[in-house]
Amino acid sequence: MINISIKKPKKSLIVGKVGKSYGILGWITIFSFTEKKEKIFDYLPWFFLKDNKWIQIYLKNWKKYNKNFIILIKNIYDRSTVMQFTNSDIIIDKNQLPFLKKNEYYWYDIINYQVINTNQIYLGQVTDLLRTKYNDILIVKNKKNKNNHQNTLIPFIEKKIIKKIDLSKKIIIVIWN
Incomplete structure (x- = not known):
């Protein structure tokens, strides 16, 4: 059984996209939309949104893979379970972003x-x-x-x-x- 809480952020912001599964042990590819690609990992936990369903996920591990990343989600250990997240948007709460100085903007x-x-x-x-x-x-x-x-x-x-x-x-x- 997957132990994942279901809720959604108060102010959502898309920071990436989930790709296809990688291997048989539950790894999955992600694509970061952040300016510096690895910065996506500074904004954990993430929310996945697919078919109007929100799922908050927690990472167990991540690795650089080619020009993108592969991630392992806590409590998911097989390919068939992680495949349900393919094509999900990766969303964070805007409140997780660093506070900006005057006249700065995202x-x-x-x-x-x-x-x-x-x-x-x-x-x-x-x-x-x-x-x-x-x-x-x-x-x-x-x-x-x-x-x-x-x-x-x-x-x-x-x-x-x-x-x-x-x-x-x-x-x-x-x-x-």
């Missing part, structure tokens, strides 16, 4: 911020951020322009393109047309 904080350029033209709303090799990218959707169904991709280069992020007004000012 990526999830600027989702839904309004984006305007330095000429006061509305460009849209941030729907996501994308990490690339050279710089991060804001994905902006203009919901007011019905003719434009494409997202605008704006390089997240502070001072050159991103002029200001106003946390109180939830606005990002950019040099962009």
Whole structure:
């Protein structure tokens, strides 16, 4: 029998994804979405969410495996049991994150911020951020322009393109047309 408590975090944040099982002893692959991949292990315990079911899990062990990790969950010792977690989101409570200094923010904080350029033209709303090799990218959707169904991709280069992020007004000012 699996001894896992069932509850969910008060303020949830997805930090990874569960992959396929590894071996026959209950190991399973995970993919970290944190900036520094190993930081995902600083935010234990985790919650798994799959098919609207929340499960709080505790790790027994973890190892680096290729570009990702494999984990062993406490009280799970076989492949068939751990396979039920494949494709689950790995979620933490936002309260587990370090407290930020003034004018600092997490990526999830600027989702839904309004984006305007330095000429006061509305460009849209941030729907996501994308990490690339050279710089991060804001994905902006203009919901007011019905003719434009494409997202605008704006390089997240502070001072050159991103002029200001106003946390109180939830606005990002950019040099962009």
